[in-house]
Amino acid sequence: MSDIRIGVLQFPGLNCEDETVRALGFAGLTGEIVRWNEPGSRLAEYAGFVVPGGFSYQDRVRAGAIASQSPLVEALAREVQGGKPALGICNGAQILVEAGLVPGDEPGRVDVAMARNRVEGRDGYNAQWVFVRRGETAPCFFTEELSEPFPVVIGHAEGRFVSREPGFLTRMQDRENRTLYYCTPDGDEATAYPWNPNGAMGALAGLHGLDGQVLAFMPHPERAAWLWQVPEDIVGPWGDRRRAAVGASIAAAEGPGLAVLGAFGRLQKVESV
């Protein structure tokens, strides 16, 4: 395990922090949980951050709304504006969006919402495997190593990127902010359920801010960090790898989501502060 320490921010109601720490460990990193009531100055110890999934504050008012107001998120904003990367997964993504860190064109301004899932054929909470691929030219810290569409799992009721700002999606695409989008197993943009699982505009699965240092990603890479987590019946190369894996070796085989978390491995260790 490397000396690169990643702070995993925990707010009341989040429930994926342990899995995230374990997946970071599998990627060779040291993940440490930072609780919401710890001083924000502690974040200076870390090279990067993950805000994991769950239901912060029971999704009261809106998913991510209460946690986004916290002093710890204010401290996170200072750290990422100083150049450190941060990944928000599912509810963590909702928190980053509510905090105006994604897309973050103007510091702190909230330009996008995570609305309730709404796509023909499916409304409401949805947990399923989907395929995601990176925007061809999106310059994002977390997606540089991603070359092919990969399967990953979602589990959310409010994951649909929407914005009332005229031309928002076009602007995001022009500026290459469309970091990750839902696609078919062949890699074509998903235009309908089930490949677009929530009706997000532009099939957005992930949107980045601050020149690619911050990523709000609705699927759960930590639930696809090991190959054994991939369903045997999934199509495509990852399904082939899963079906071919036998014996004890599968326990140590990397899954498709690991590359997202493993991006932190390119960081330098933060010296003691």
Added chain:
Amino acid sequence: MSDLAFLVRGRSVDLVAMTAFNTFRDTLGLGDEIALLERDDVYVIENVDEGDAPAWIEACTDHQHWFNPNKHRFAAVLAHDGALEAVRTDGTWPHPWLRRLVQTDRPDLVASQRAIDDVLRAWLAVRPVDGHYAVPLLAWDLEDGLSPLPGGHWPDGQRVRLRGVLWTIVLRADSVDAASARAEELAVTRARRKGLLVHPHMQGYAPIGPALALEPATG
């Protein structure tokens, strides 16, 4: 024809409103400014003949999963014609909106022929305090606000209906206008730590009339 507004409030602590209030007070440091935050679910049924209102109220109280008399209180209020139409076309809600209380499970609200503002003050259960105002702000989902309400046993299944959340922010201010402006600033999310209750990228919102002054009775 009128619109029928059906307000539903929990009999016990509203954890959503309490958490939002605590966030305003403690996290955002607005404890000297905000005195109370209340939340009602609002269901509005369009174009109800006033003579049919009791049947609609019975449908709301007896046949819908979003009202349980063991958990909730209700107030059914007639609103002016065209309210939903106004929301649909230009996003505003006409003033005055609420016109007359027609039924409630709170007898104290109907004990006398009170003005609708008094009824609203009493429903909100806010204590009169000099310099404080109650600002009711209605929020609704931009995409499904006008969809048919869930549930069954409606007298007429074809009506257009609205559902939303009525936030009432009680705050200290220098004037009615200042109270309304500040409440909207606090409610509508524009940036981190600026606005909490309504997300304008997916919700519509409108004040229901001017802020209510909460001055103690004199004499």
